[in-house]
Amino acid sequence: MAHGSPMRVYYAGLALPLExxxxxxxxxxxxxxxxxxxxxxxFEPLPLPRPxxxxxxxxxxxxxxxxxxxxxxxxxxxxxxxxQIRVRPHVSAGYADQVRETFRRATLVHCVxxxxxEEACALGLDPEKSAVIxxxxxxxxxxxxxxxxxxxxxxxxxxxxxxxxxxxxxxLQTLRLLLDRGIxxxxxxxxxxxxxxxxxxxxxxxxxxxxxxxxxRVPPSMVRDAMARSDILLHASLSEGISNAxxxxxxxxxxVVTTDSGGMRExxxxxNDGLVVAVRDARAGADAVARLAHEPELAARLAGxxxxxxxxxxxxxxxxxxxxxxxxxxxxxxxxxxxx
Amino acid sequence: xxxxxxxxxSRPVRLLAFGISWPPETxxxxxxxxxxxxxxxxxAAVRARxxxxxxxxxxxxxxxMGSLTPATFAAIARAPARAAEAAAHVAxxxxxxxxxxxxxxxxxxPFVALHPxxxxxxxxxxxxxxxxxxxxxxxxxxxxxxxxQIFVRPHVNQGYADLLRRTFEAAAAVxxxxxxxxxxxxxxxxxxxxxxxxxxxxxxxxxxxxxxxAGPVLHLVAVGALNWRxxxxxxxxxxxxxLHHGVAARLSIVGAGEELHRLRHAIDELALHxxxxxxxxxxxxxxxxxxxxxDVFLHSSLGEGISNSxxxxxxxxxxIVTTDAGGMRExxxxxREGxxxxxxxxxxxxxxxxxxxxxxxxxxxxxARARDTAERRFSLQxxxxxxxxxxxxLAFSADG
Numbered sequence: 059m060a061h062g063s064p065m066r067v068y069y070a071g072l073a074l075p076l077e078x079x080x081x082x083x084x085x086x087x088x089x090x091x092x093x094x095x096x097x098x099x100x101f102e103p104l105p106l107p108r109p110x111x112x113x114x115x116x117x118x119x120x121x122x123x124x125x126x127x128x129x130x131x132x133x134x135x136x137x138x139x140x141x142q143i144r145v146r147p148h149v150s151a152g153y154a155d156q157v158r159e160t161f162r163r164a165t166l167v168h169c170v171x172x173x174x175x176e177e178a179c180a181l182g183l184d185p186e187k188s189a190v191i192x193x194x195x196x197x198x199x200x201x202x203x204x205x206x207x208x209x210x211x212x213x214x215x216x217x218x219x220x221x222x223x224x225x226x227x228x229x230l231q232t233l234r235l236l237l238d239r240g241i242x243x244x245x246x247x248x249x250x251x252x253x254x255x256x257x258x259x260x261x262x263x264x265x266x267x268x269x270x271x272x273x274x275r276v277p278p279s280m281v282r283d284a285m286a287r288s289d290i291l292l293h294a295s296l297s298e299g300i301s302n303a304x305x306x307x308x309x310x311x312x313x314v315v316t317t318d319s320g321g322m323r324e325x326x327x328x329x330n331d332g333l334v335v336a337v338r339d340a341r342a343g344a345d346a347v348a349r350l351a352h353e354p355e356l357a358a359r360l361a362g363x364x365x366x367x368x369x370x371x372x373x374x375x376x377x378x379x380x381x382x383x384x385x386x387x388x389x390x391x392x393x394x395x396x397x398x
Numbered sequence: 399x400x401x402x403x404x405x406x407x408s409r410p411v412r413l414l415a416f417g418i419s420w421p422p423e424t425x426x427x428x429x430x431x432x433x434x435x436x437x438x439x440x441x442a443a444v445r446a447r448x449x450x451x452x453x454x455x456x457x458x459x460x461x462x463m464g465s466l467t468p469a470t471f472a473a474i475a476r477a478p479a480r481a482a483e484a485a486a487h488v489a490x491x492x493x494x495x496x497x498x499x500x501x502x503x504x505x506x507x508p509f510v511a512l513h514p515x516x517x518x519x520x521x522x523x524x525x526x527x528x529x530x531x532x533x534x535x536x537x538x539x540x541x542x543x544x545x546x547q548i549f550v551r552p553h554v555n556q557g558y559a560d561l562l563r564r565t566f567e568a569a570a571a572v573x574x575x576x577x578x579x580x581x582x583x584x585x586x587x588x589x590x591x592x593x594x595x596x597x598x599x600x601x602x603x604x605x606x607x608x609x610x611x612a613g614p615v616l617h618l619v620a621v622g623a624l625n626w627r628x629x630x631x632x633x634x635x636x637x638x639x640x641l642h643h644g645v646a647a648r649l650s651i652v653g654a655g656e657e658l659h660r661l662r663h664a665i666d667e668l669a670l671h672x673x674x675x676x677x678x679x680x681x682x683x684x685x686x687x688x689x690x691x692x693d694v695f696l697h698s699s700l701g702e703g704i705s706n707s708x709x710x711x712x713x714x715x716x717x718i719v720t721t722d723a724g725g726m727r728e729x730x731x732x733x734r735e736g737x738x739x740x741x742x743x744x745x746x747x748x749x750x751x752x753x754x755x756x757x758x759x760x761x762x763x764x765x766a767r768a769r770d771t772a773e774r775r776f777s778l779q780x781x782x783x784x785x786x787x788x789x790x791x792l793a794f795s796a797d798g
């Protein structure tokens with residue numbers, strides 16, 4: 059498809075600095091000829107000429123901007139990513155009504171996976187208005203390293219904010235079980251957040267001080283390095299859309315053990331391109347890691363399949379092309395009367 | 399150090415209890431009122447701004463920290479030398495930004511003219527915040543170690559252990575609520591000779607066994623702030639397991655706090671809507687009535703001294719299912735007053751609850767023993783006597 063006139067997309071309700079996956083996506087969109095304009099704050103007037111599309115990357119951002127009628131008069135897209143659809147409506151009163159209002163006013167609602175779409179539809183989203191576009195990875199940036207000889211201890215890696223939704227408490231119990239079974243392993247955790255105190259206490263309480271390293275927040279290049287030197291990526295989320303960290307690990311040729319949370323199964327099929335275990339089940343997590351530790355051929359097969367899965371279904375260039383077409387399509391759609 | 403005034407046993411000991419929240423926690427109210435009834439002259443320095451509403455400590459002199467009133471200036475005028483000394487202390491040894499130091503100086507100002515025999519910091523954190531003032535009163539200082547501030551903070555807060563050690567050095571005695579806390583404090587650096595274990599206490603006339611009318615659904619109750627140290631997610635997972643095994647049970651959780659969203663999510667995820675009630679904060683009398691009618695008390699704490707809620711439940715004749723966090727084993731013996739499991743042991747807790755669910759006689763027997771233990775080992779009278787003796791000993795030894 060030939061490029062039409064250049065698209066101007068206005069991104070509102072973002073937290074700055076940009077999250078890594080958004081920064082990568084915007085850079086790729088600009089390379090593909092989309093003009094990316096990021097709203098600085100709620101009070102910033104619409105740039106001129108007026109954007110073709112207004113995109114709220116988070117439900118929370120869309121809700122924050124509900125009062126800005128001038129934005130909603132344009133073609134609008136609201137993204138549903140995970141927690142804001144799968145957790146918040148159940149835990150905070152009134153939130154679901156606000157989400158429904160953004161659904162009603164949006165031209166299109168983007169969901170990061172089928173699971174999130176189903177949840178959003180259960181909340182009242184018209185399925186006709188929805189589109190699933192998976193998150194994506196730059197498969198050139200994340201590549202399997204020239205594999206070094208694997209030497210003990212087994213190096214486990216986790217990447218994700220230190221917040222309760224990520225299930226670190228269960229992951230630490232998994233590590234304790236593995237050590238108790240005589241499997242020599244270490245866990246490196248990359249991320250920062252409000253659960254740090256609890257995690258430090260649990261590390262101490264379970265006698266894991268020598269087995270866990272908390273790296274805090276690190277630049278993307280260090281995440282890539284950590285993936286290159288690790289043996290297994292652990293993902294213990296209680297709730298999720300599709301985890302970017304898991305996709306990056308899959309692209310990096312790292313075998314993945316993930317919980318069956320949110321849309322994770324849409325990226326990882328158990329026994330094919332990773333291992334999937336029940337949420338909150340430390341024992342199942344330990345069993346899965348032990349299997350990979352004892353069966354290196356299995357680990358290698360899963361990692362190889364995982365790389366192919368990302369190459370075929372989660373690649374950034376394909377995602378960006380999809381977004382470019384969605385923006386064109388949404389911009390060209392006649393506005394439904396009374397939608398604002 | 400000179401002692402300005404001789405202390406004799408013939409007059410009441412003057413106690414300054416410093417850094418009390420307002421309204422005070424129920425267990426502190428009980429202790430301070432008990433001491434006042436036993437003839438100790440108590441002044442409570444409470445963390446409240448301006449006017450103090452509510453009559454939580456009848457018969458006790460209550461002075462608010464945190465606001466400059468005419469009484470503050472009167473106190474400074476009565477003891478200008480001490481006020482100057484305090485200011486110099488802040489300048490020399492204070493921690494944190496100057497605004498914070500100035501606020502602390504203002505907070506102690508109303509108390510500079512007092513001549514207490516003993517100053518008691520009921521929380522480690524208060525002792526740390528007011529470290530530069532520990533010598534201000536030229537009276538022996540007692541510091542209480544209660545739980546989280548010993549079991550959790552030193553591990554998660556760099557530098558906290560050093561501050562604890564400095565307060566331990568400055569203190570004449572360090573009160574620990576259980577042996578487990580004492581051992582932990584000694585491991586951090588407390589001189590064991592300074593440690594005094596006085597367990598928490600319960601008014602067993604106020605908390606009495608109720609009907610515990612066993613219905614077809616076992617009623618579990620848990621009480622305590624909704625923070626991660628209480629381990630409520632494990633209580634929910636335990637309930638899920640119990641229901642999964644076909645045992646009818648429901649859980650009431652009393653308390654408020656920052657984990658509310660996380661717990662609501664867990665309730666949702668574990669499909670427990672119809673089996674769990676989040677009661678929020680209840681008045682003490684409502685808590686008591688709940689304890690008097692429930693069947694089992696479930697305590698899933700990860701880090702704890704001895705839980706006052708568990709003691710209240712024991713006094714109400716409830717069998718206890720608890721983790722072995724901190725000093726809980728000093729209150730509950732596995733198989734006697736209930737069951738003691740390792741922290742995070744969901745399977746074990748579920749098995750214990752299922753046993754109690756099936757066996758009403760066992761519930762009654764364990765509940766009766768719990769009541770008996772509360773009466774014998776956690777009586778308010780014993781606690782008050784022990785504190786009074788401690789204060790008198792320190793006052794006398796200060797007399798030299």
